[in-house]
Amino acid sequence: MSYVIMGRRVASEYLTLGTLATLGGVIALSRAGGSKSKPQAAKENLSLSGSTEEDDFIKNFVAEAEKEGAKKK
Numbered sequence: 001m002s003y004v005i006m007g008r009r010v011a012s013e014y015l016t017l018g019t020l021a022t023l024g025g026v027i028a029l030s031r032a033g034g035s036k037s038k039p040q041a042a043k044e045n046l047s048l049s050g051s052t053e054e055d056d057f058i059k060n061f062v063a064e065a066e067k068e069g070a071k072k073k
Helices: 012-031 052-072
Strands: 002-005 008-011
Touching (some): 002 012, 008 012
16 A cells, blocks of 8 residues: 655555654654763751750761661561
């Protein structure tokens, strides 16, 4: 079967190949985009404590709790 496009006869095989080539090109171009940078962790001081002593206490407490959790496993 053939179609008439802009006054010329075009076989359906050529239309199929053109469609697949176009689709493949679009997919290749969309995958070839630049690498996306990974989101950086916030470096702000997010602690709600008012002093560095309290920050140190919290860090030590969490570290000890993690050690105890590792021993129980």
